Amino acid sequence: MTVTGIIAEYNPFHNGHAYQMEQARKMTGADYLVIVMSGDYVQRGTPAIIEKHLRAKMALNCGADLVLELPVRYATSSARDFAKGAVSILNDLGVVDYLCFGSEHGSISPFLEIADIVNKEPNCYKTILKEEQKKGCSYPAAHQKALQRAYAFTYPNRESDLSTEFLCAPNNILGIEYIRALKELNSSIIPCTVHRTSNNYHSIETDSKYASATAIRRLLLEKKSKHLKDLVPHNTLTDLMDCLKNNSFMTEDDYSLLLKYSLLQHTADQLTSYLDFPKSLANRAVGSLSDFQSFSQFSALLKTRDITRTRINRSLLHAILNIDQREHTPSFLRMLGFRRDAVPLLTAIKKSSRRPLVGKLADSPLETYYEDLFASNLYHSVAAIKSCQATCDERSIPLVIINS
Structure with a gap:
């Protein structure tokens, strides 16, 4: 059995992601693809545009065999900690042979060499x-x-x-960090890379079938649905159209009032207790509150030469979600979904994994996942208000299971 891991956000899933899965199977001869995917929040410090179970379904419909959730404190961290959290999950499964990541380069050699220099x-x-x-x-x-x-x-x-x-290329930066994490864990997982087919990570161009997630999010938020049919797989398009009809696409500005409320409750010193919230940023945030209009506007206002907009987003989001500085490694690995024909993979993981696989949160002690439960339930609450629908508790959402 050959198992290949992929670390992703799928925010949202698109043709480039499907291509990476296809190439990962060919490159490594994989029998199974395991995806470690960000949950309801992503590394750029914002809520995911679509909730995680639907994104897991999109991945499973397009070639993934098992989707695991990357806990929120890693999913919303720097490239270094994002990579460490995700790679540790793949390593702890005990069955993963390869880690395949997309990059703007396409050759693994410079990634190995650079990671060695940095370490x-x-x-x-x-x-x-x-x-x-x-x-x-x-x-x-x-x-x-x-x-x-x-x-x-x-x-x-x-x-x-x-x-x-x-x-400077975002996927290259992550690729270097994946390899650093593998080296630090002394992992037997072999890294490999697939050259990105889409435009630049931040490109908004949609003139080919491999547009970036940034470009696709822009189309969704501008409700230009007619441009999507050539950019995402058919099953994904159907799900995206349902989200568009229900007004359920999420952005950081849906959290504007929550952010203002959180900042009003804290002094600058208190803000620094949150993960990756430097004192200089905390001072500016508290001192600029009278100019607050929205999450995105305030983040742009706080930007300086020494700190990126993405890092500011993450700091502000950590304050909303109460994610503090403590080191925390979840005691289990959470499944979001799997394909029925991947049962042999699940059996192998059960025998080899250093942490148990969990599909039903309610079966685990609350203190072991409270941070992620709060973050996801807040996401569901904001989404429910926005779409005028009833909210749900994260623990009541079933696993996504795709029939063969």
């Missing part, structure tokens, strides 16, 4: 990092320059392989 932090890297920070560079900018110089020193004939574009 070892050679003297040339540390020296340049300090020099650039003394010049006033932000840590990300200093890290990028130090990494380029260290790579050129280590691989003098291949300096051109590591361009600024390579280090």
Whole structure:
């Protein structure tokens, strides 16, 4: 049995994701694909545009065999912690042979080499990092320059392989972090990469069948449904049209009042108790409350040269969701759904996994998943108000099971 893991958000699922699954099977000879997917919130610090069970269904209908949830504190963290949380899940299953990720490069070699440099932090890297920070560079900018110089020193004939574009591409950044996490766990999982077919991660172009998730979200929010039929699989399109009819697409601005309420309750010092909420940002947030209009507007207002908009989003979201600084590793792995013909995979996992698979939250002690329960129930509540429908408790939502 060959099992390949994929780490994803599917926000929402599109043709590029289906292509990655197809290529992952071909590249690794996989009998089964296991997806570790963000839940109701994503790494850019916003709610997912569609709730997680529907996104899991989309993935299972298009080639996935098992979908597991990435807990909210990892799903809304930096690339480093996002990768560590997701890779630890795949590693703990005890059956995964490969980790396949999409990238803007397509060759695994530079990812392995860069991850090795970052993990070892050679003297040339540390020296340049300090020099650039003394010049006033932000840590990300200093890290990028130090990494380029260290790579050129280590691989003098291949300096051109590591361009600024390579280090800035979101999927490349995650790919490096996946490999770092595998190395730190001393995992036997073999990394491999599929070259992205879609436009740039942030591109809003829709002139091919492989548009980015950013472009597709824009079409959905602008209700330009006629442009979607060539960009997403047929089953996915049907589900998206139902969401459009029910007005159930979610954005960060649906959380604007919740954010204002949360910020009004906290001092700057109290805000720093939340995950990845630096003191400088906390001071600006409290000092700028009189200018608050919406989540997105306030996040843009707080942006400076030293902190990205995405990191600000994550900090603000952590305050809403009460995600604090504590280290926390869930004691179980939560299934969102599976295909019936993947029962042999589930049997193998049951024998080998370091953490139990759980499909029904109510069977586990509340204290082991309260953080994720609160986050998801808040998502359901906001979505219910927006769509004028009854809300539901996360524990009452059944597993997604797809017949063969």
